[in-house]
Amino acid sequence: MTHRFPIKEIARQAGLGPATVDRVLNNRAHVSAQTRMRVAAAIEELEGQEAQLAAKGRRLFFDVVVEAPSRFSTEIRLAAEQVIPSIGPAICRPRFIMQEIMEEQDVIQALNRIAKRGSHGVLLKAKDTQKVRDAVDQLTSAKIPVVTLVTDIDVKSRLAYVGVNNAGAGRTAAFLISKLLRNASGKVLATRSHERFLGEEEREDAFVAALKHSHPQLDVVSLQGGSGVNRETSKLIEASAADLNNLRAVYSMGGGNQSILGALDDRGLKPDVYVAHDLDRENRELLEQRKIDFVLHHDLSGDIANAFRTFLSYHRLTSSFEGPTISTVNVVTAENIPTSSPHLQQRALL
Structure with a gap:
C-alpha cells in the first residue's frame, strides 16, 4: 500500500498501534480485512487534509472561453460565479472571454494569450477544428488543463468533458x-x-x-x-x-x-x-x-462545478473528487418549468 505519511501519523489517524499499521503497509500476514480498511481510510483522510491545507488561501485563476449567443453565455457566467464559493478552500477567480461569434483565429489568439500569461485551467466551448485542437495540445503541454463545456473537442489531451449526453x-x-x-x-x-x-x-x-x-x-x-x-x-x-x-x-x-x-x-x-x-x-x-x-x-451549474473541481483535482488540491459525470437530459414543458435558480434570479435584477 503506497503512502507518504509517517507510520505514527497513520496510526493516530486510524486509532491503531504503529506495529499494526506497519504490518498492513508491508502486506504481512495475520491482519484482518477490517484493519486493512481502517488503514486505507486513514491514509485517504490524511491525503484530504493535506490537500485542504495546501489549497487554503491559494489563489487560482480559471479562464472561461465561450462562443455562444449572449443569452447562453450570460447563463454560463452567472452559473460560474454562483458555484465558485462552494467548490473548495482555494480562492478561485473565473476570467471570461465570451463572444457570440468567434472565428477560428479569435479562439486561437485567446488560447495563446492564456498560455502566455498562465492559468490554472481553461473551460472551453468552441468549434472543433484542427487549429483549436493544436492550441489545446499546447495548453496541455504548458501544464494548463483544458475541460470542454457542452460541446467537445476531438483531442485526447483535453482533461475532461462536462455537459449533457x-x-x-x-x-x-x-x-x-x-x-x-x-x-x-x-x-x-x-x-x-x-x-x-x-x-x-x-x-x-x-x-x-x-x-x-x-x-x-x-x-x-x-x-x-x-x-x-x-x-x-x-x-x-x-x-x-x-x-x-x-x-x-x-x-x-x-x-x-x-x-x-x-x-x-x-x-x-x-x-x-x-x-x-x-x-x-x-x-x-x-x-x-x-x-x-x-x-x-441539463444542470449547467453542476457542469461548471464539475469542471472547476476537475481543475482542483488536477492541481492536487482535492483528493475526494472522482471526476466529472455526464449530465442527465431533463425534459421541461410548460407544466414543469423549474423555479428560477439563484443565478437566474440574480440575472433578473441586472
Missing part, C-alpha cells in the same frame, strides 16, 4: 417527436448553430438515426449556421423556406428559437411539435407562452 439528447428529441406525430408523414426541421460544434453534430446524428428507425416516413431537413444568433438564424430559415412544405416538427439544437418561429410564421408554417435546448430566458418565455413544446435541459 449529446447523443442521448438527440435520441430523446426523436422519441418525443415520434410519440406525438404517431403515423404522420412530412418534414422535420433540424437546426444546428454551426457545422463545427461537435456536440450539436452528435445530437443530430443520434436524432436522425433514431427518427429514421421509428418513423421512416418523416423526412429530416437539416440546416446549419447562424451561430444561434437571432438575425443570422432568421436569414437561414428564410433562405430554406421552399424546402419546408408540410412541416410537422422542429428540433432546434443551437438556439435562435424566437427567430425560427418568426420566420416560419411569416410563411404560414406552424409545426405540431417543437423541441429546443437549454432553459435560458428566451426558451423559458417561449415555453410559458406555449410557443415551443419541450426544452431539453
Whole structure:
C-alpha cells in the first residue's frame, strides 16, 4: 500500500498501534480485512487534509472561453460565479472571454494569450477544428488543463468533458417527436448553430438515426449556421423556406428559437411539435407562452462545478473528487418549468 505519511501519523489517524499499521503497509500476514480498511481510510483522510491545507488561501485563476449567443453565455457566467464559493478552500477567480461569434483565429489568439500569461485551467466551448485542437495540445503541454463545456473537442489531451449526453439528447428529441406525430408523414426541421460544434453534430446524428428507425416516413431537413444568433438564424430559415412544405416538427439544437418561429410564421408554417435546448430566458418565455413544446435541459451549474473541481483535482488540491459525470437530459414543458435558480434570479435584477 503506497503512502507518504509517517507510520505514527497513520496510526493516530486510524486509532491503531504503529506495529499494526506497519504490518498492513508491508502486506504481512495475520491482519484482518477490517484493519486493512481502517488503514486505507486513514491514509485517504490524511491525503484530504493535506490537500485542504495546501489549497487554503491559494489563489487560482480559471479562464472561461465561450462562443455562444449572449443569452447562453450570460447563463454560463452567472452559473460560474454562483458555484465558485462552494467548490473548495482555494480562492478561485473565473476570467471570461465570451463572444457570440468567434472565428477560428479569435479562439486561437485567446488560447495563446492564456498560455502566455498562465492559468490554472481553461473551460472551453468552441468549434472543433484542427487549429483549436493544436492550441489545446499546447495548453496541455504548458501544464494548463483544458475541460470542454457542452460541446467537445476531438483531442485526447483535453482533461475532461462536462455537459449533457449529446447523443442521448438527440435520441430523446426523436422519441418525443415520434410519440406525438404517431403515423404522420412530412418534414422535420433540424437546426444546428454551426457545422463545427461537435456536440450539436452528435445530437443530430443520434436524432436522425433514431427518427429514421421509428418513423421512416418523416423526412429530416437539416440546416446549419447562424451561430444561434437571432438575425443570422432568421436569414437561414428564410433562405430554406421552399424546402419546408408540410412541416410537422422542429428540433432546434443551437438556439435562435424566437427567430425560427418568426420566420416560419411569416410563411404560414406552424409545426405540431417543437423541441429546443437549454432553459435560458428566451426558451423559458417561449415555453410559458406555449410557443415551443419541450426544452431539453441539463444542470449547467453542476457542469461548471464539475469542471472547476476537475481543475482542483488536477492541481492536487482535492483528493475526494472522482471526476466529472455526464449530465442527465431533463425534459421541461410548460407544466414543469423549474423555479428560477439563484443565478437566474440574480440575472433578473441586472
